[in-house]
Amino acid sequence: MAGWNLTGNTVSAEFDGSDDQERKELSVSQAVEIAAGALDAIPQLSVLGEVTGFRGPNARSGHCYFQIKDDSAAVDCIIWKGAYLKRTFDLRDGMQVSFKGSFNLYKATGRMSFVARSFSLAGEGLLRQQVAQLAEKLRREGLMDEARKRRIPVFCSRVAVVTSLSGAVIDDVKRTLRRRNPLVELVCVGAKVQGEGAPAELIEGLRRAAAITPAPDCILLVRGGGSFEDLMTFNDEELARAVAACPVPVVTGIGHEPDT
Template identity: 65%
Template sequence: MSVTEAVSRANGAVSGLGSMVVLGEVSGFRGPNARSGHCYFTLKDDQSSMSVIVWRGIYQACGFTLKDGMSLLMTGSFDVYGASGKLSFKAASLRLQGEGLLRQRVAELARRLEREGLMDPARKRPIPPFCTRVAVVTSLSGSVIDDVKRTLARRNPLVEILASNCSVQGDQAPATIVRALRRAAAARPDVILLVRGGGSFEDLMCFNDETLARAVASCPVPVVTGIGHEPDTSICDMVADRRQSTPSTAAESVAPPLDELVSVIHERERRMRVTLERWSRDVGARLDATDRLMRKDVRASLDARAAAVSALATRRCLASPLASLEGREESLSMTEERLHATLPRVLTRRRQDLEGRALRLRSLSGRLLRPFDAQVVRAASSLEALSPLKVLSRGYAIVRDARGRVVGGADQLLVGDEVSLRLGRGSATAVVRKLSQT
């Protein structure tokens, strides 16, 4: 029998085993391969191990990242590779078991809270540099509270410690921690320490609770966590305002040593003294400069005003007010003399001019009105001929009744009516005694 036949017969025998479910721990993980994307590792228990191949598609569909130490529940079948005769288990599906499953759930919760922004550094609050009131949320029955107290007392005995008891392990622990956080926040400390000693991943699972994580993120007081040891990182560590690896380092981070505080105070005092001295020198220099400028400005202003006063003093009206009046008086006298000498001549010329103009007007008026005299005479003759008074002068009269209307015929009158007569010269009143139509 050839090697090929032997390997083929072995592969047939192995294939006859069919699909099976295997539980084991991942070891020697290699992958995904840069070219193919397949993963290779050994699955082992306390007594045995086997080589495992996970194709790229199977690994991408599992939803988690494989690493050494994970507990896996795999479904698949054995296969003998013809080229080397090596027996391998080809996985068809992967599921986490035990701690691996818990880690997968924690990772999913962490990704969801990160998408909501609870782990955003910009959301986290700064821790006061000098805390005087520190609340500690932990189990009072363990040694952690004593370690924290010793650390705080050693570094700064002036820090006031407020302890809030809670359970730090088990299914009921998250609810008790949430209540302890609320009690601690109600006391209004400068910071809250959420601490617990080391333990297994399962022991620390209560600090991966979603409700507790949201309570830590929404706490009105900054929260510093110190949970487990250096490699341990919980959801509460991720959403807290500051994460420390252990309870002791958490206490140290919020309580600087007393000698360090004294050094800081002395250094700040020195810097304040230097700053005040520099400020005093600067202010003194500015005051001196301002004084020089003010003196210069005042001197220049006074000099300008003195020059203005001197210029005013040289004016004749101010230097000798009577001289100005005397000059005006002399000028007025000369003007009066000129007027007395000039007015008679001016008046004589004006009178002669007016007399000449009057003479010319008289001579011109006769010549201008002469052509119109004949027209006026003719118009007057025509008016006199047409005047009713001319007719009345020949013996006629105008008769008016009592209403003042002109009577044109006898039919307008009655016997006894009083009428008025307009004669050529004067007027008369008469009473009708008799009427005749002819």
């Protein structure tokens, strides 16, 4: 039968069952050597996958061992100590990461691994890292101190809401307020909640809401659910600073229950 080489082309040599061919048995070492050579011939790859079973850095060697997986496959992965020391973030289970490296066969056990020489966060993981870094920056500046929080009256009589007036969220707000306290006066300020220019519109919406006379007891900054990328508008640094500087207490409601 015909075989396949690494490029996917058929190999012309045929196995005819002759005694000479049957006697060409390989030792385990020889077979593993052939497999190792085939893996060495594969060029460096960039592989995107989810980290799972992360162990490391090892207390003695400093190396890291884990698997990277997608929906239908998984492969053992190794990062040597020197490569991991150059990291800009710590690896942990569940991260979507892009790894650059090559396959290697450990001949003593015949075990194949992907040896990553560098790695970087990908997609949502990168966005989450950026949000965490911004949150830490604002925390160090004191913007999240409890002492900065403005007191919200137990019973609000006037509430401003900053959100998109074309989505379902404004109806949700009205319905919830009618159920909780139908006497509350609601003042709506429209703004984009997603896409280019949305953070600037939300900042302007906060300014307009705070300038209402008589002043509202609090401002609701809200939107419905969506992907992490959709909700990134509300992770804008200037918007966060506008919330911190707003003279009226701001209550945020971003996304549905699964969203944070």
